[in-house]
Amino acid sequence: MLRRILNYIENLHIDPDADRFQRLDARRLNLFAFSIGVVLLLSGFRDLLFGFKSYFWILFVLGAIFLLLFFFTKARQNMLVCLVGIELSMLLVFFFSSTSGFENGLSLYYFLLFTASLFIFNTRKTSKYIIIVFVTAFVLFLISHYYDFRIFSIGKAGNLEFLKNQRLVTFIIVFSGLSILGYFIILKHFIVLELYQKVLRSEKIISDMRAKLNRKDDMDLENLVKLAMNDDIAFIPKIKSSFPNLYDNLMEINPDITSEEFKLCALLKLGFTTKDIAEYNHISVRTVQTRKSRLRKSFGISADTDLYKWIDTL
Known part of the structure; x- marks a missing residue:
């Protein structure tokens, strides 16, 4: 059941005639848009449990936007839309990580977004977006650091139970996200290696056949x-x-x-x-x-x- 759901998420709106690299990129974008949407919704419901209704609605709306991107192919495959999505996520990390000190652990989300940007903007044309993401994160982190990660205030942000819950959820989400992206690193590496070996093998087969048949152009x-x-x-x-x-x-x-x-x-x-x-x-x-x-x-x-x-x- 879970495998069928995962296959649906990965392969939604993917062209069956696309090559292996195109399918891999499309699956990565599918998982990225869907997982970000789910993470935002879950984080919103978590904040609702602690009584933060206003933050619940902010996260709920953003999560709904990402899930809508998952179902609309053209928007999801537009790199500028992806950049805006990551930048908005950066601002969320900046806000929530600067409410109760560095110890809340929310700054870890920057690393997840770094890795996500490397996967999404993996062409020469879109590589400039990676620089934008990294510069944005660096500037936002410096601002938070200057104010000791206490720029904004949330009524119950200092609650010890809330902080422990926040750190645990943050670690699980970041760990899961990096694991998924790591899976795609290994998968893409093996596909590249397999194709390279296939090219080398085909060249040898062709060379041997040319020599055996003593033909060149016919x-x-x-x-x-x-x-x-x-x-x-x-x-x-x-x-x-x-x-x-x-x-x-x-x-x-x-x-x-x-x-x-x-x-x-x-x-x-x-x-x-x-x-x-x-x-x-x-x-x-x-x-x-x-x-x-x-x-x-x-x-x-x-x-x-x-x-x-x-x-x-x-």
């Missing part, structure tokens, strides 16, 4: 390998047009060849390793090994025959 190997790596349905028609005799030669040996067997032969023809086939087809290495064994039986290939050399003879 075959679109780049697109062929890309389709194979993406497990695209267009791969089979493309391999048949690139190697027109491959399917016919396989049919002569085994007229009952299956589509799965032909796809495996096509990948072997391109020089894909067992690990490559498993990774790009989202199956286990053991499954690929089993399919190779079945292919040997189906085509009567002896165990001492190299499958790659056998496929190259066709």
Whole structure:
């Protein structure tokens, strides 16, 4: 149930045709807008429990605004709107952190907003917004520090029970927020690494095929390998047009060849390793090994025959 709710929050209004980086950025903005809205609402209800009705309404309205941004794609994906949202959040942190001294712990929210800005404004065009966020936080913190974080006053702000509750809630929220953003750091790192390794592997496969075929311009190997790596349905028609005799030669040996067997032969023809086939087809290495064994039986290939050399003879 929780997983379905999280999937809904992450994937709301995301274009299914977007690439992996675009989807990752959209999910991050979804989570940011939704989580900020929820945090503001929860903080408002907490203040209401302690009798601060006016602050409850301030936080409630701001929380409602962020939740509305979550449901309206164009507003949420507008970087200027995001900047205004973060700046308003900075002013809230400045106000509440300057009511009862540094010990209330609310200054920790600055660090959460720092990290959020690094994720949201992650292009060269929007990097200037990061500077604005950092400068704003620095100036506001200096002002609070100058007045010993006691610029504003709230009637019950000095209440010991309230301060303990405030510190605990602040720590939990900041910890949770940084954990979510940290998850996206690791996820994006792995996606970049995976794509980089895929590029290196495709270049090697293409280079080996060029050398083997002794061709340079008469075959679109780049697109062929890309389709194979993406497990695209267009791969089979493309391999048949690139190697027109491959399917016919396989049919002569085994007229009952299956589509799965032909796809495996096509990948072997391109020089894909067992690990490559498993990774790009989202199956286990053991499954690929089993399919190779079945292919040997189906085509009567002896165990001492190299499958790659056998496929190259066709």
